[in-house]
Amino acid sequence: MIPRPILTADQMRAAEAKAVAAGTPVETLMERAGAAAATAIRLHAGTMPCLILCGPGNNGGDGYVIARKLQEWGMDVRVAAVGEPQSAAAASAKAAWTGAVDPISNAKHAPLWIDALFGTGLRRPLDETIVGPFLKLASEARVRIAIDLPSGVATDTGQILSTVPSFHLTITFGSLKPSHLLMPAAQQMGRLVVADIGVEALSSVHEIGRPSMDSPSPLEHKYRRGYAAILAGDMPGAAALSAAAALHAGAGYVRLIGEAAGAFLPNAVVRTPGDPVEVLADPRIGAVAVGPGLGRGERARHLLDAALASNRPLVLDADALSILAEGKLSRLCKATHRSILTPHAGEYAKLFPDHEGSKLDQALRAARETGCVIVYKGADTVVACPDGRAAIAHAAPAWLASAGTGDVLTGIIAALRSTTTSPFGAACAGVWLHGRAAELAGPALIADDLIDQLPAAIAECL
Numbered sequence: 001m002i003p004r005p006i007l008t009a010d011q012m013r014a015a016e017a018k019a020v021a022a023g024t025p026v027e028t029l030m031e032r033a034g035a036a037a038a039t040a041i042r043l044h045a046g047t048m049p050c051l052i053l054c055g056p057g058n059n060g061g062d063g064y065v066i067a068r069k070l071q072e073w074g075m076d077v078r079v080a081a082v083g084e085p086q087s088a089a090a091a092s093a094k095a096a097w098t099g100a101v102d103p104i105s106n107a108k109h110a111p112l113w114i115d116a117l118f119g120t121g122l123r124r125p126l127d128e129t130i131v132g133p134f135l136k137l138a139s140e141a142r143v144r145i146a147i148d149l150p151s152g153v154a155t156d157t158g159q160i161l162s163t164v165p166s167f168h169l170t171i172t173f174g175s176l177k178p179s180h181l182l183m184p185a186a187q188q189m190g191r192l193v194v195a196d197i198g199v200e201a202l203s204s205v206h207e208i209g210r211p212s213m214d215s216p217s218p219l220e221h222k223y224r225r226g227y228a229a230i231l232a233g234d235m236p237g238a239a240a241l242s243a244a245a246a247l248h249a250g251a252g253y254v255r256l257i258g259e260a261a262g263a264f265l266p267n268a269v270v271r272t273p274g275d276p277v278e279v280l281a282d283p284r285i286g287a288v289a290v291g292p293g294l295g296r297g298e299r300a301r302h303l304l305d306a307a308l309a310s311n312r313p314l315v316l317d318a319d320a321l322s323i324l325a326e327g328k329l330s331r332l333c334k335a336t337h338r339s340i341l342t343p344h345a346g347e348y349a350k351l352f353p354d355h356e357g358s359k360l361d362q363a364l365r366a367a368r369e370t371g372c373v374i375v376y377k378g379a380d381t382v383v384a385c386p387d388g389r390a391a392i393a394h395a396a397p398a399w400l401a402s403a404g405t406g407d408v409l410t411g412i413i414a415a416l417r418s419t420t421t422s423p424f425g426a427a428c429a430g431v432w433l434h435g436r437a438a439e440l441a442g443p444a445l446i447a448d449d450l451i452d453q454l455p456a457a458i459a460e461c462l
């Protein structure tokens, strides 16, 4: 599956300007946007009476086109507006709408409610005179649909600038925008539809989509299918979760180095108690995971040093990140192989205390500064690469917020990293498999359930 691009408001404006310069007028783009949105609305919500709120910019222009299309299809459509159109395209879209336009303060509610107030041009919170009727009308509707973005959401950062109701559907144009996937905005979007309006959307940032994976060839042997080494520290249960996850994510050989939590560990995991230095010298090892259950004492530091000195591709998580945050981060920049760091928000703040801005911008900065692939975890996990590529995951089930699920992700990524030269690809694929396994495991999942669901998630990628 080819992942869809994500463009910021400025990038989308530039893509739109390029299409206009190449000969497609804004009016045509708006007509396409409105027609595509009207089709999606009818498909998703049927033909119930609807109220469309139109703003002063081109988002409002889209709203007038939608109103005309839905009315042509025989629907009962009313329009309410905030201000007069401020662009020629929006003015001509309004002129082509033959029905009445009420001020928003007088608008009567309808079961189908369409928000075309503000899109990528919103730069400040909606003022109180708009927010009041906006929220009241939303609460009185049965189905709520946003055009491009819910009004009140910043396009690029995931920030909510003023109160936004939850939507059942958001129809966007040309490409996804960061706030469609970044929290907290992402949770208000409902289902996402991207309509093609003939604007070429090119970006180094994509959504994390289902990866394409290969079944092993008959010529493979276990080491070539991926040899992942997992270092166990003070709390061996966490490393055991990583090891079991690495095996079920398709690694051919997983070695757990250190004291293992015996009863839990699959028999297929090879256990090597004792010091890792010699074992890690094995050139067949494709990836080393360190951090889950590592601890922060003397032995933990020795294990992390051994991993760093091994010059193998590393996946670093949990306690390994906390130790690195004490000043060892620069050591990673010198590594031959790009390491993968998988911090959650707390670990991220320790590693990069001065980072500000959107989660996407922060992850890209962290990748640039460390030379590592960053997997900034959360409901809206962002993966960023030092070369400027990044990817954002669709919201994973909130049930993932439970002990051990991060250890499972580390094991999955280590397995995938052990067979590829692309740490960015391994990280993105790992995040997708982890989220999909969570969906398959269902409510009240525990980390162990994710491991059980990994083969089914992988089967969807073959």
Ligand SMILES: NC(=O)C1=CN([C@@H]2O[C@H](COP(=O)(O)OP(=O)(O)OC[C@H]3O[C@@H](n4cnc5c(N)ncnc54)[C@H](OP(=O)(O)O)[C@@H]3O)[C@@H](O)[C@H]2O)[C@@H](O)CC1
Binding pocket: 012, 013, 015, 016, 026, 029, 030, 033, 055, 056, 057, 058, 059, 060, 061, 062, 086, 087, 117, 118, 119, 120, 121, 122, 123, 124, 125, 126, 127, 147, 148, 149, 173, 174, 197, 199
């Ligand atoms: N990309 C594409 O290819 C295509 C994009 N299309 C559509 O265009 C949309 C972008 O249009 P846009 O740039 O006109 O911005 P939009 O969101 O309508 O708002 C700007 C207006 O609102 C005003 N305003 C802002 N904040 C405000 C506030 N809090 N309270 C009150 N007013 C506020 C602002 O005024 P100002 O800030 O200048 O004072 C300005 O007048 C995009 O989302 C998509 O739907 C399609 O039509 C065609 C192809």
Ligand SMILES: [K+]
Binding pocket: 059, 115, 116, 117, 118, 119, 146, 147, 148, 149, 150, 151
């Ligand atoms: K909108």
